[in-house]
Amino acid sequence: MPYADQISPAVERIPVSLILVSVIAGLAMLLLFRAVSRPQVIRAARRRMQARLLELRLFGDEPALVWRAQAGLLKANLMYLRAMLVPIAIVAIPGVLVFPHLDAVYGRAPLPAGAATMLTVHLRDTAGSELPRARIVVPAGIRVLTPAVRVPSAGEISWELQAEGSVSQPVRIEFGDAAASKMVRAGAPGGYLAQTATASPLAWLMNPGEPLIGGSRVDSIHIEYRRTRFSLAGWVLPWEAWFVVISMIAAVAGKVYWRVVF
Numbered sequence: 001m002p003y004a005d006q007i008s009p010a011v012e013r014i015p016v017s018l019i020l021v022s023v024i025a026g027l028a029m030l031l032l033f034r035a036v037s038r039p040q041v042i043r044a045a046r047r048r049m050q051a052r053l054l055e056l057r058l059f060g061d062e063p064a065l066v067w068r069a070q071a072g073l074l075k076a077n078l079m080y081l082r083a084m085l086v087p088i089a090i091v092a093i094p095g096v097l098v099f100p101h102l103d104a105v106y107g108r109a110p111l112p113a114g115a116a117t118m119l120t121v122h123l124r125d126t127a128g129s130e131l132p133r134a135r136i137v138v139p140a141g142i143r144v145l146t147p148a149v150r151v152p153s154a155g156e157i158s159w160e161l162q163a164e165g166s167v168s169q170p171v172r173i174e175f176g177d178a179a180a181s182k183m184v185r186a187g188a189p190g191g192y193l194a195q196t197a198t199a200s201p202l203a204w205l206m207n208p209g210e211p212l213i214g215g216s217r218v219d220s221i222h223i224e225y226r227r228t229r230f231s232l233a234g235w236v237l238p239w240e241a242w243f244v245v246i247s248m249i250a251a252v253a254g255k256v257y258w259r260v261v262f
Contacts, residue, residue: 010189012229012230013231015106019242022245026249045077103240104209107239108225109189110187112187116162119136119222120223121156122155122222124218139171141167141169141186142184145159195207198212
């Protein structure tokens with residue numbers, strides 16, 4: 001019986017939506033870079049680098065001039081990096097925030113029938129205390145294969161689950177009067193797959209897709225899905241690679257059209 005994280009990645013034809021998202025993201029990042037960068041400073045740094053490189057070629061037999069050109073080249077490189085650093089950092093912020101959502105849509109596939117996975121509950125404030133008794137309630141189409149495996153030192157309780165059919169329902173974890181739930185999907189591909197439900201608003205930014213867990217000792221609930229790969233023209237790559245390649249092509253094309261300097 002294969003585990004979800006040990007199954008070969010699901011290979012699908014690259015969806016048109018991923019291509020469109022990548023193109024839009026590339027152009028949006030390019031326009032944001034243009035808005036926050038200082039092209040005159042970038043041009044000046046590039047000209048200085050070109051001038052210092054020309055010095056190295058022209059005065060290669062003059063050690064003193066070569067050393068001066070190398071120092072000037074280093075200074076020009078630092079000037080260029082400083083001019084690029086702030087715009088790149090600003091452009092990266094929306095990318096970091098959007099990445100978890102794209103990964104939830106394009107990065108993983110639901111559990112196939114017969115596949116097993118681990119559902120792990122991480123509890124907070126468990127240092128020096130016993131883990132509470134927990135009961136798991138699963139929907140039709142999911143079977144619990146093992147009793148709860150408790151790891152007090154890590155504050156974790158885990159169950160082994162198996163997909164028996166198509167399902168998109170929450171699994172409920174009960175601790176007496178308190179409870180928490182995590183959506184589980186198996187069967188048909190597509191849709192939004194959040195691997196982790198969390199109680200922390202900060203952690204939720206990197207694991208969005210499910211409501212914050214509240215009113216219990218549960219810090220997070222995690223379930224593992226298998227990865228997805230996309231094919232195009234004989235190339236099979238993860239969505240991140242396709243996103244980078246397509247967005248960069250769109251950005252380079254937009255650079256020529258909007259005359260962006262970098």
